[in-house]
Amino acid sequence: MKEKRTLMLPGPTPIPERARLAGATEMIGHREVECEELLKEVVDGLKYVFQTENDVLVLTCSGTGGLEGSITNTLSRGDKVLSLCTGAFGERYATIAEKYGLEVERLDVSWGEAVDPKRVEEKLESYKEGEIKAILMTHNETSTGVINHPEPIGKLARKYNCLLLIDAVSSLAGIELKTDKWGADVVVTSSQKALMTPPGLCLVSVSHRALKAYETSDLPKFYLDFKRAKDRYDAKNQTPATPAISVLYVLREVLRDIKEEGLENVFKRHEIVTKAIRLSMKAIGLELLVDDEVASKTVTAVRLPEGISYSVLRSNLKDKYNVYITGSKGQLQGKVFRIGHLGNVSRMDILSTISALEFVLLDLGFELELGAGLAAAQKVFYEEERS
Ligand SMILES: Cc1ncc(COP(=O)(O)O)c(C=O)c1O
Incomplete structure (x- = not known):
């Protein structure tokens, strides 16, 4: 299926x-x-x-x-x-x-x-x-x-x-x-x-x-x-x-x-999703390209780990899980992958993406604790919803 x-x-x-x-x-x-x-x-x-x-x-x-x-x-x-x-x-x-x-x-x-x-x-x-x-x-x-x-x-x-x-x-x-x-x-x-x-x-x-x-x-x-x-x-x-x-x-x-929904709520939703993604990437052990203070609320760039190419990461996510991410251009080509999280992207989309990313990275030999990134994002959503 x-x-x-x-x-x-x-x-x-x-x-x-x-x-x-x-x-x-x-x-x-x-x-x-x-x-x-x-x-x-x-x-x-x-x-x-x-x-x-x-x-x-x-x-x-x-x-x-x-x-x-x-x-x-x-x-x-x-x-x-x-x-x-x-x-x-x-x-x-x-x-x-x-x-x-x-x-x-x-x-x-x-x-x-x-x-x-x-x-x-x-x-x-x-x-x-x-x-x-x-x-x-x-x-x-x-x-x-x-x-x-x-x-x-x-x-x-x-x-x-x-x-x-x-x-x-x-x-x-x-x-x-x-x-x-x-x-x-x-x-x-x-x-x-x-x-x-x-x-x-x-x-x-x-x-x-x-x-x-x-x-x-x-x-x-x-x-x-x-x-x-x-x-x-x-x-x-x-x-x-x-x-x-x-x-x-x-x-x-x-x-x-x-x-x-109201513009304020739309912006807030983008902020929460961004926080979840950024914390999850860190929990997986990946390095973010930019600091929190200037970080976009619609797209996040993550440095590719040593030995993992963008094309292999992308095709694994696409072929095995039907998850689509992208790379970058110019001087960042082949150095980062980017996750878009704007518009109609739900919390469940984010959690699925993080799960798929963990599976693929493990398969490609990157050492990580399965579920670490997922838990970090879940925590953000859980706490934000109840605050
Ligand atoms: C900041 C920015 N400017 C311009 C463009 C080009 O927009 P379009 O593809 O709609 O012409 C893009 C597309 O990704 C963009 O992100």
């Missing part, structure tokens, strides 16, 4: 049953009133999750499309931007900016560490006033499992009068992000992460400052033109081109669930 699939990736993530079935709803025309109502409910639900009064645009593309749009809609050729690079996704954001002819100043941070706002300020200080037009940051660096806190960076963006563009692809709806309060001008996320929806939608919040910057921005844009999307939505609750309607049906259900 094949085990039930346990998808422990940092996206795509498992979809709650009711929402998944909503994806099979009968098709409607994208200029019909039903679709306008669907989009409106989705946008209102997203404003709650983004914690914003700003416009939230629904684009039919993955998160990378929104990151590209965040640049093409607010900046111009030759503009200087400061890119906070804490891993592979920070690098990607910087690369997109370079491809569009921007002058990218990188603030490189060792992989596994978070950005220090003091270093950001030193960098900003070293330029003429107004020279840096935007700061690009990755809220949750998925490749390492590190959180970069946007609040102090938002303050700096105000002080030095530049935009703050945030890649929140693997954080939004899993880790707190107060878009308005923290001064984020553009926040980008994708549907297939903590929003527990199939891939296909990119959700982007855009501040008044960002919309003002749009007016002078000279980079090419059409499909991902934020103003076209805003105007069409403002006029008719529609999108300029055909949206991924089936994905919208799923997202609407998910957003209803999130509202019902």
